[in-house]
Amino acid sequence: MIGYFFALLPLYILVYLPLRHMFFGSPEDLSNQNVVTYNSSLIASDEPLSCPAHSYNTFILSHEPLIIYIEGFLSAAESKHLLEISEDKFEPSTVTSGTEEDVSIRKDIRLSEVAMLDRDDVVRCIEHRARDFQGWRPNLHIERLRTQRYGTGGYYTHHYDWSGGSGRTQNRVSTFNVYVLGDCEGGGTQFPRISMPETGRGRWCEFLECKDDEEGEEGEEKMGVTFRPITGNAIFWENLGPDGNGYEETWHAGLPVLSGTKVGLNIWSWGPARRK
Numbered sequence: 001m002i003g004y005f006f007a008l009l010p011l012y013i014l015v016y017l018p019l020r021h022m023f024f025g026s027p028e029d030l031s032n033q034n035v036v037t038y039n040s041s042l043i044a045s046d047e048p049l050s051c052p053a054h055s056y057n058t059f060i061l062s063h064e065p066l067i068i069y070i071e072g073f074l075s076a077a078e079s080k081h082l083l084e085i086s087e088d089k090f091e092p093s094t095v096t097s098g099t100e101e102d103v104s105i106r107k108d109i110r111l112s113e114v115a116m117l118d119r120d121d122v123v124r125c126i127e128h129r130a131r132d133f134q135g136w137r138p139n140l141h142i143e144r145l146r147t148q149r150y151g152t153g154g155y156y157t158h159h160y161d162w163s164g165g166s167g168r169t170q171n172r173v174s175t176f177n178v179y180v181l182g183d184c185e186g187g188g189t190q191f192p193r194i195s196m197p198e199t200g201r202g203r204w205c206e207f208l209e210c211k212d213d214e215e216g217e218e219g220e221e222k223m224g225v226t227f228r229p230i231t232g233n234a235i236f237w238e239n240l241g242p243d244g245n246g247y248e249e250t251w252h253a254g255l256p257v258l259s260g261t262k263v264g265l266n267i268w269s270w271g272p273a274r275r276k
C-alpha cells in the first residue's frame with residue numbers, strides 16, 4: 001500500500017498538480033462562478049496569457065472621481081483588428097432601465113450600433129491590460145467587450161455607466177472608454193460636471209476641446225470637459241466612490257458625430273459595490 005503511494009507520488013507532483021486547473025478550473029475560476037451566474041456576460045480575464053508589451057502614457061485629469069487619460073492604450077494593429085472583427089457583428093444599440101428584460105431601441109437616447117466581440121487572443125490581451133491597469137484589484141470581472149459605432153448624426157445622450165438602486169452588491173466599478181476609430185468631426189465624449197484642467201501648459205489641449213474664446217478669469221473654474229475622439233487613446237474613470245455610491249460627476253455623453261465615423265470600445269469592470 002505504502003509502496004503504491006510512493007510510486008504514484010511523482011505522477012501526482014509532475015502531472016496532476018500542474019494540469020489540475022485544466023480539469024477542475026483554477027481557484028479563481030471557481031470563485032468567479034457566482035458572478036458568472038449573476039450575469040452571464042461577466043467574464044474573468046486573468047488566465048495566463050502571453051501578451052505583447054504595451055506602451056501607453058497616462059495623465060491624471062481628476063482625483064475624485066479618479067479620471068485618467070491614456071494615450072496609446074491600443075496599438076494601431078489592435079485598433080485595426082477590433083474594427084475587422086466587429087464589422088459583421090454590429091447591431092442597433094439598446095438602452096436598459098436596469099433589468100435584463102427591459103431592453104429597447106431608443107434612438108432619442110442613443111443612436112449607434114454595438115458589436116459584442118469574440119474573445120480571441122487580441123481581445124483577451126486587452127481585457128488583461130485593463131485588469132493590470134487597475135492594479136489586479138480583487139474580485140474584479142471584465143464585462144464582455146463591445147465596440148460601438150456612430151455614423152454621421154450618431155450620439156449617446158448623457159447618462160451614468162453605473163446603475164443606481166439601493167442594495168446593489170455588484171456594479172460597474174470602472175469604465176474604459178477607448179477610441180478605436182476617431183475618423184470624424186464632433187463626437188467628443190463630454191463630462192459637463194468635471195472641471196477643465198489648467199491648459200496654459202502641458203498637453204491637455206491635444207486631448208480635450210479647448211476654446212480660446214472662453215478664457216475665464218485667472219483661477220476661475222470652468223466646468224465641463226470634452227475629450228476628442230483620438231484613435232487608440234482612452235479615458236479611464238471610476239464610477240463608484242469607496243462607499244459604493246455612484247459618482248454624479250461621471251455623468252457623460254457621446255456628442256453627435258457631425259461627419260465621419262467614430263468607433264469606441266467599452267471596457268466595464270464589475271466588482272463589489274463597496275470597497276473594504
Ligand SMILES: O=C(O)CCC(=O)C(=O)O
Binds near residue numbers: 161187190
Ligand atoms: O461614445 C462616447 O463618447 C461615449 C460612449 C458611452 O458613454 C457609453 O457607451 O457608455
Ligand SMILES: [Fe+2]
Binds near residue numbers: 159160161252
Ligand atoms: Fe457611458
